[in-house]
Amino acid sequence: MNWFITLFTSTLGRKLLMALTGLFLILFLLIHLIGNLQLLNDDGGRSFNVYAEFMSTNPLIQIVSKGNFFFILLHVGISIFLSIKNRSARGSERYAVTSGNKSTWSSRNMGILGTLVLVFLVIHLKDFWAAMHFTEMPKAMYDGVEYRDIYSVVALWFGKGWYVGLYVFCMTAVGFHLWHGFASAFQTLGLNHQKYNPMIMFVGRAFAIIVPALFAWIPLNMFFF
Amino acid sequence: MKITLKIWRQKDSNSKGAFKTYVCDHVSPDMSFLEMLDVLNNDLIRKGEESIAFDHDCREGICGMCSLYINGHPHGPLQTTTCQLHMRSFKDGETITIEPWRAKAFPVVKDLVVDRSAFDRIQRSGGFISVNTGGVPDANEIPIPKKIADEAFDAATCIGCGACVAACKNASAMLFVSAKVSQFALLPQGKPERKERVEKMVAQMDEEGFGACTNTGACEAECPKGISITNIARMNREYFSAMTTSYEVAVGGGE
Ligand code: HEM
Ligand code: FES
Numbered sequence: 297m298n299w300f301i302t303l304f305t306s307t308l309g310r311k312l313l314m315a316l317t318g319l320f321l322i323l324f325l326l327i328h329l330i331g332n333l334q335l336l337n338d339d340g341g342r343s344f345n346v347y348a349e350f351m352s353t354n355p356l357i358q359i360v361s362k363g364n365f366f367f368i369l370l371h372v373g374i375s376i377f378l379s380i381k382n383r384s385a386r387g388s389e390r391y392a393v394t395s396g397n398k399s400t401w402s403s404r405n406m407g408i409l410g411t412l413v414l415v416f417l418v419i420h421l422k423d424f425w426a427a428m429h430f431t432e433m434p435k436a437m438y439d440g441v442e443y444r445d446i447y448s449v450v451a452l453w454f455g456k457g458w459y460v461g462l463y464v465f466c467m468t469a470v471g472f473h474l475w476h477g478f479a480s481a482f483q484t485l486g487l488n489h490q491k492y493n494p495m496i497m498f499v500g501r502a503f504a505i506i507v508p509a510l511f512a513w514i515p516l517n518m519f520f521f
Numbered sequence: 522m523k524i525t526l527k528i529w530r531q532k533d534s535n536s537k538g539a540f541k542t543y544v545c546d547h548v549s550p551d552m553s554f555l556e557m558l559d560v561l562n563n564d565l566i567r568k569g570e571e572s573i574a575f576d577h578d579c580r581e582g583i584c585g586m587c588s589l590y591i592n593g594h595p596h597g598p599l600q601t602t603t604c605q606l607h608m609r610s611f612k613d614g615e616t617i618t619i620e621p622w623r624a625k626a627f628p629v630v631k632d633l634v635v636d637r638s639a640f641d642r643i644q645r646s647g648g649f650i651s652v653n654t655g656g657v658p659d660a661n662e663i664p665i666p667k668k669i670a671d672e673a674f675d676a677a678t679c680i681g682c683g684a685c686v687a688a689c690k691n692a693s694a695m696l697f698v699s700a701k702v703s704q705f706a707l708l709p710q711g712k713p714e715r716k717e718r719v720e721k722m723v724a725q726m727d728e729e730g731f732g733a734c735t736n737t738g739a740c741e742a743e744c745p746k747g748i749s750i751t752n753i754a755r756m757n758r759e760y761f762s763a764m765t766t767s768y769e770v771a772v773g774g775g776e
Contacts, residue, residue: 306727
């Protein structure tokens with residue numbers, strides 16, 4: 297058991313947890329996106345409401361959802377711990393002149409980008425997740441079955457310009473976080489190989505652009521069209 | 522050339538340092554960076570001032586003793602050691618800021634000299650192979666594929682100067698440690714102590730208070746020997762597999 301504690305209290309072990317939770321969150325983003333795209337169906341919100349009902353009641357999804365919350369907390373917790381450690385590793389005196397042109401902007405600002413994502417997560421969870429779980433929702437009937445009408449709640453928020461602006465801004469932060477984070481997680485796991493590096497890089501960067509762009513497209517579409 | 526130097530002066534590890542400005546009027550573009558400092562030091566001594574302390578030894582780019590954080594880059598603007606840097610890499614009239622490596626694990630000894638014995642302790646914790654005495658083995662007795670030998674040799678070119686730590690925004694030593702882990706992990710001679718080595722070296726690295734790598738790649742771009750961050754991925758692999766599979770041998774051989 298000792299080795300287990302040693303492993304996960306070492307910097308490498310902590311980074312391993314960062315990478316694993318990060319990759320899990322990437323998978324989560326993808327599934328979440330597929331769900332959100334239902335908002336674009338021109339059916340008055342029916343397919344989105346049916347999907348949301350399934351996600352908030354299915355027992356298996358509930359377990360995964362608990363895990364997801366735990367992984368977010370773990371990812372954030374370790375990142376705070378490591379960021380403090382990294383800052384103190386520089387020592388009491390900092391450089392007077394620095395030049396960051398040897399690394400990407402994203403890679404140097406993962407903490408700030410992550411914090412933006414966290415702020416977004418809190419707002420987002422309050423407005424949609426907490427609304428769905430803890431408040432009285434408007435109802436919709438499809439084929440004689442009653443559903444909670446989360447679509448109308450989403451439509452209300454996405455009708456406000458400032459909210460859509462905030463949403464799009466935060467999606468950019470997610471994009472930049474993943475611009476570095478996706479490939480970085482593989483490097484952390486030790487999955488670095490001449491034959492696969494270009495593919496990991498390509499998929500990571502494509503993911504970092506396409507997924508946040510599609511997320512952002514949904515409120516833009518609902519606001520303007 | 523006329524060069525203005527802003528140099529970090531610090532009496533010893535317990536005092537607070539500050540920048541001091543020096544103007545050098547007659548710098549030849551053919552001088553090496555360290556020669557330029559030598560000339561400045563001569564002037565200071567002649568004027569009865571305290572000379573500037575900086576590390577150097579071979580001045581051939583092979584010992585890893587020289588350091589200096591020059592205008593925001595370890596070893597200056599080129600990807601080489603400070604001793605191999607020449608004044609022609611700077612412009613006439615330029616102001617050059619020279620700082621020591623900044624890391625909690627590398628305390629300043631005096632002026633621009635830092636104590637890098639943290640690296641020695643990491644190396645001592647596992648960066649070696651044990652060879653028993655006996656007859657001399659035949660050369661090429663152990664077959665090693667050329668590409669593997671090259672990869673190990675590339676890792677072994679690390680001179681342990683600490684530029685990776687200086688360049689890293691997290692003051693992480695992972696490029697250094699991973700090079701030292703890799704040079705043995707790749708070769709048959711390194712196999713017997715492979716798992717123990719990486720476990721001990723990583724533990725010592727953490728013990729010294731270096732930061733955690735965030736894969737920015739700044740170290741690789743600044744390393745005078747061009748050590749690749751592929752080595753860091755290899756160290757991670759080595760470490761995770763060692764930690765999860767190595768025997769925890771108790772005294773007396775365990776059960
Ligand atoms: C949708 C949410 C998120 C996803 C998909 C995600 C994904 C990732 C990935 C894949 C990495 C790379 C891991 C590695 O280099 O090994 C990473 C690193 C990081 N994340 Fe996140 N992250 C998310 C949210 C957050 C949040 C909310 C924070 C908050 C404070 C955060 C802070 C960080 C930091 C500081 C790093 C760099 C740490 C390091 O490389 O050691 N992330 N993230
Ligand atoms: S003095 Fe030896 S490497 Fe520069």
